[in-house]
Amino acid sequence: MNNFEFQNPTQLLFGKGQIAKLKEVIPASSKVLVAYGGGSIKHNGVYDQVMAALNGYEVVEFSGIEANPQYATLMKAVEIIKEKAIDFILAVGGGSVIDGVKFISAAVPFEGEPWDILEKNLGKSLKSAVPFGTVLTLPATGSEMNSGSVISRSEIKEKRAFGGPLIFPKFSILDPEVVASLPSRQIANGVIDAFTHVMEQYITYPAGAFLQDRFAEGILQTLVQVGPKVMADPKDYESASNFMWCATMALNGILRLGVPTDWATHMIGHELTALYGIDHARTLAIIAPNLYRSLLSDKQEKLAQYGERVWGINEGSQEERALAAIDKTVEFFHLMEIQTNLSDYTDDYQDTASIIVERFEERGWKKLGEKGAVTPEKVAEIVENSY
Numbered sequence: 001m002n003n004f005e006f007q008n009p010t011q012l013l014f015g016k017g018q019i020a021k022l023k024e025v026i027p028a029s030s031k032v033l034v035a036y037g038g039g040s041i042k043h044n045g046v047y048d049q050v051m052a053a054l055n056g057y058e059v060v061e062f063s064g065i066e067a068n069p070q071y072a073t074l075m076k077a078v079e080i081i082k083e084k085a086i087d088f089i090l091a092v093g094g095g096s097v098i099d100g101v102k103f104i105s106a107a108v109p110f111e112g113e114p115w116d117i118l119e120k121n122l123g124k125s126l127k128s129a130v131p132f133g134t135v136l137t138l139p140a141t142g143s144e145m146n147s148g149s150v151i152s153r154s155e156i157k158e159k160r161a162f163g164g165p166l167i168f169p170k171f172s173i174l175d176p177e178v179v180a181s182l183p184s185r186q187i188a189n190g191v192i193d194a195f196t197h198v199m200e201q202y203i204t205y206p207a208g209a210f211l212q213d214r215f216a217e218g219i220l221q222t223l224v225q226v227g228p229k230v231m232a233d234p235k236d237y238e239s240a241s242n243f244m245w246c247a248t249m250a251l252n253g254i255l256r257l258g259v260p261t262d263w264a265t266h267m268i269g270h271e272l273t274a275l276y277g278i279d280h281a282r283t284l285a286i287i288a289p290n291l292y293r294s295l296l297s298d299k300q301e302k303l304a305q306y307g308e309r310v311w312g313i314n315e316g317s318q319e320e321r322a323l324a325a326i327d328k329t330v331e332f333f334h335l336m337e338i339q340t341n342l343s344d345y346t347d348d349y350q351d352t353a354s355i356i357v358e359r360f361e362e363r364g365w366k367k368l369g370e371k372g373a374v375t376p377e378k379v380a381e382i383v384e385n386s387y
């Protein structure tokens with residue numbers, strides 16, 4: 001196992017009825033900006049619960065943070081916060097609203113052009129940020145308990161990530177009852193995003209980190225167990241609560257401790273969202289299987305272990321078991337009603353590989369993945385095989 005340091009300051013309040021505890025976790029004198037998305041919270045009772053819990057606070061609302069949150073929208077909230085001297089932000093939504101709030105939190109005190117936080121990757125050197133908490137409405141990204149954020153800028157077709165110690169949420173409220181109102185498209189997205197977060201930190205090479213491997217396999221097995229059940233019945237609280245906890249645990253920093261991590265599927269996937277607007281999780285389902293095939297010799301040992309422990313594949317050589325594990329993964333994506341070819345989502349895919357390679361080269365991203373083996377040539381191969 002490699003050396004590691006770990007700190008995660010986010011307080012979690014998990015379970016039914018926890019939204020009512022907002023008063024216990026937001027400082028009493030705060031002037032609160034409640035930020036949310038397109039309005040799903042007004043139809044499922046979450047908005048009413050939040051507003052009831054905030055009775056007595058001075059509250060300003062900011063709605064309209066879109067899926068794949070847009071820089072231009074978020075900058076409007078930055079202006080409101082400065083103008084109205086707001087000192088606490090509450091994100092009520094999925095990964096997009098939470099990521100959007102992370103960016104707002106960083107951009108308010110930032111001196112200079114806030115896009116530079118993303119463009120120049122300044123997240124780790126931020127000097128201050130507006131404190132914020134979250135009420136999660138969509139288990140998927142893990143953003144509720146991590147310090148990462150992904151922001152889009154449609155006018156230049158960019159989607160960029162940043163992160164740093166100041167942008168952990170102060171607290172996150174995880175009430176699995178919010179899952180009941182999710183459309184199956186978003187449930188499928190959430191399960192596959194969480195699944196791929198685990199894979200990015202697990203399908204690398206053996207590092208003698210036995211517990212992290214078992215954590216990863218436990219989350220994958222639980223997602224395989226509950227994912228189809230939540231799709232069939234989002235009101236099934238037991239399945240929904242396990243789904244929600246899996247998604248948080250998949251990307252709250254625990255799995256990466258002492259092990260190599262990949263993240264190339266995400267880097268390539270983000271480009272597919274930037275170029276074609278494909279849902280984040282679906283871009284991962286398009287890229288991941290072909291990335292594993294292209295890097296089979298590097299990842300074979302962990303793929304075979306995954307096949308054996310998660311899918312019960314015991315027959316054949318290590319390479320055969322690794323390939324069978326990739327097939328099982330694709331089957332699971334299809335079971336969750338997620339298509340795995342780029343051409344399932346757009347007719348305009350022919351130049352995608354060269355566009356992405358050019359962008360990566362411009363940014364100097366020439367050696368992605370746990371061994372730096374995802375070179376521009378590999379990116380081209382992976383993307384072309386995903387058409």
Ligand code: NZQ
Nearest residue numbers: 037038039040067068094095096137141143148181182280
């Ligand atoms: O906007 P509203 O009306 O709220 O509707 C949302 C949105 O349309 C809806 N929704 C959310 N909760 C609901 C609900 N509908 C009914 N009932 C509920 N309880 O779902 C739609 C999608 O929401 P969104 O927040 O976009 O989804 P998700 O949580 O999957 O977030 C995706 C974003 O997170 C980024 C992605 O790139 C993408 O931009 N990621 C963030 C990460 C992080 N911060 O660590 C890591 C991830 O890998 C990912 O990149």
Ligand code: ZN
Nearest residue numbers: 141193197266
């Ligand atoms: Zn993701």
